[in-house]
Amino acid sequence: MKDRPAGVSDEQLAAAVAAGWGLDVRAVRYRPVGFGSYHWAVDAGRPLFVTVDAFRDDPVAGLRRLRRAFDTALALRRDAGLEFVVAPLPAGTGETVLPLGARHSVAVFPQVSGEAGEFGRHRDEDAPAVLELLVRLHAATVHAPRTELVLPGRDRLDGALRTVDRPWTGGPYTEPLRALLARRAGRIGALLSEFDHLVEQVRGGTGGWVVTHGEPHPGNVVRGPDGPRLIDWDTVQLAPPERDLWLLDRPDLHAEYTRRTGRPVSAAALALYRLWWELADVAGYVTELCREHETTADTTAAWTYLNRYLA
Numbered sequence: 001m002k003d004r005p006a007g008v009s010d011e012q013l014a015a016a017v018a019a020g021w022g023l024d025v026r027a028v029r030y031r032p033v034g035f036g037s038y039h040w041a042v043d044a045g046r047p048l049f050v051t052v053d054a055f056r057d058d059p060v061a062g063l064r065r066l067r068r069a070f071d072t073a074l075a076l077r078r079d080a081g082l083e084f085v086v087a088p089l090p091a092g093t094g095e096t097v098l099p100l101g102a103r104h105s106v107a108v109f110p111q112v113s114g115e116a117g118e119f120g121r122h123r124d125e126d127a128p129a130v131l132e133l134l135v136r137l138h139a140a141t142v143h144a145p146r147t148e149l150v151l152p153g154r155d156r157l158d159g160a161l162r163t164v165d166r167p168w169t170g171g172p173y174t175e176p177l178r179a180l181l182a183r184r185a186g187r188i189g190a191l192l193s194e195f196d197h198l199v200e201q202v203r204g205g206t207g208g209w210v211v212t213h214g215e216p217h218p219g220n221v222v223r224g225p226d227g228p229r230l231i232d233w234d235t236v237q238l239a240p241p242e243r244d245l246w247l248l249d250r251p252d253l254h255a256e257y258t259r260r261t262g263r264p265v266s267a268a269a270l271a272l273y274r275l276w277w278e279l280a281d282v283a284g285y286v287t288e289l290c291r292e293h294e295t296t297a298d299t300t301a302a303w304t305y306l307n308r309y310l311a
Helices: 010-021 059-078 127-138 154-162 174-203 251-261 267-290 297-310
Strands: 027-031 038-043 047-054 098-100 104-110 210-212 221-224 227-230 237-239
Touching: 010 027, 010 038, 010 047, 010 098, 010 104, 059 104, 127 210, 127 227, 127 251, 154 174, 154 267, 174 267, 174 297, 267 297
Parallel strands: none
Antiparallel strands: 027 038, 038 047, 047 104, 098 104, 210 237, 221 227
């Protein structure tokens, strides 16, 4: 995130990490990277990476969901022996994430040496190594939260589409958003219908579900001296394997996955998760820009990305 979270200062973050993890925090530096969580680089005698998440609607449920995901990541590394999983460091209580005030959480991770890519297609030379990570991940048998074949934010997106004929208030992008949705309502509706059709196909499929990362794109793969590492495990879920595999958009890699695992790759599930990503982003941006907001780097980015999807 480009913007800092409202109500969380560097001093508050340093105090939370020192108290929760028993660390001697010497310096903190906000890093305006990624989208969704807020990030800091922390010097505590060793380099650490600290994330803060904001819960707008239901902080208790949000913290519970995040803790289940991070508990799964820790189990994947500690119990399943997956060294490529960059899991959170447990706090003094043993918990993987702690509350930070009333509407935020804080988690601490080791700083990983290497370089991450950008969202998009994996480079041809990197894709086989990513496939290897996914084959090993999908073989793990740790407990993980189970996905629901429901588009996140669908209710807010549907509600927005139903009210494009009346004025909206919220912020500088709210009325332009209403106009954009009014122009593109037919296309969005068609995509939602296609999504529903694909969900029914996948729900009726016979393939087994596996532990998936959810977002193994190049931006979440750190290439370093010890091999590739997967970061950002807040989306880990038990789901169809295509939830990860659609980001490896090569038939030869899908065939190799089937050869290695014995699991056929479903064309319908690949199409579902490719569409899921687009519609989940659209719903998320619509939700953000319908709220009260100001013109900031993050709201401007949301407006820009939404227009790219709906152009």
